Amino acid sequence: MIHFVGAGPGAVDLITVRGQKFLEQADVVIYAGSLVNPELLKSTKEGCRIYNSAKMTLEEVLDVMMDAEKEKKMTVRLHTGDPCLYGAIREQMDQLDRLGIAYDSCPGVSSFCGAAAALDLEYTLPEVSQSVVITRMEGRTPVPEKEKVASFASHGATMVLFLSTGLLDKLEKQLMEGGYKADTPAAIVYKATWPEEETHICTISTLARTAREYQITKTALIIVGDVVTHHRYERSKLYDPEFTTEFRQGITKTE
Structure with a gap:
């Protein structure tokens, strides 16, 4: 077996x-x-x-x-x-x-879960992003044409990129070509959950520079999207006192 x-x-x-x-x-x-x-x-x-x-x-x-x-x-x-x-x-x-x-x-x-833990990050924040795209840059192994990074970037969803640390100059260009702004938050997480773990917050336009500064060339995940800095999100409806669920009756707000 x-x-x-x-x-x-x-x-x-x-x-x-x-x-x-x-x-x-x-x-x-x-x-x-x-x-x-x-x-x-x-x-x-x-x-x-x-x-x-x-x-x-x-x-x-x-x-x-x-x-x-x-x-x-x-x-x-x-x-x-x-x-x-x-x-x-x-x-x-x-x-x-x-x-x-x-x-x-x-x-x-998965390491994409470990990377989120390293950053105390929630990938799916209400009114910020409710989808996570897990993909990689095209290197020696090709990706289907419709799955290019620029195509996924057009959705503005949270992105987690594997196997792309050595291609960050190209990644920056593709992300911005797809519609992300240059100052969109990004993170590099090196060896998530290992003793030598490192986390570096930056922006899309500074991904390559940040990796060079900290001499990170492999074994890292790249996370892109506004969830990285988790500002200005909506409170979850599930735990809102006015929201009724199968298990709890919501409290009507009085004037």
Whole structure:
């Protein structure tokens, strides 16, 4: 059996209880290199075989999985954050389907959640933004034409950008081409929830300069939108004393 497990954003105690149990029981662990906190691997049992997939091809990963299955061993494929975001898991699962090998997926805490926690930020503020676009800049791996950053930027929603720290000059241009103003708040969160976490508030037009100033070149998330500075938002209706819900009768305001 192959268990795809989300390791969480970085902090050792942010793996799920289910994921931790799988890790403790595993005979084989294939982890996503420097993206996964190596402290997590200390919870594996004696004799567990551990592989760093940063140095492996898809075919080599599959060979390890197949060998483990032949030996009736349990394998954990340990991905960063939640495997469903930029985890390249579908291509592994399709090959496992072809080989008749069973697998399941254990969700994890994504780094975009860890980044929000680092900033004490709420992505969805009433009358500010009620949508979050999770995307990335186009680099060596292309993105569909209709999903270019400039296209998403035209909505003015909160944006969280993965895998884009090395492309910030281009990102600034695309965000402003799409409709964001140059002084729109932005943030760079480096290694969210790791001991070396850094957060830097800036604006869209100063993203590249800020990253250069703090020598951040990778392993960071970019957050864009007015929610970053959380000014001038509306109070939630859910907790408004005049608002009636299934569980509480609203109080009519008297003159």
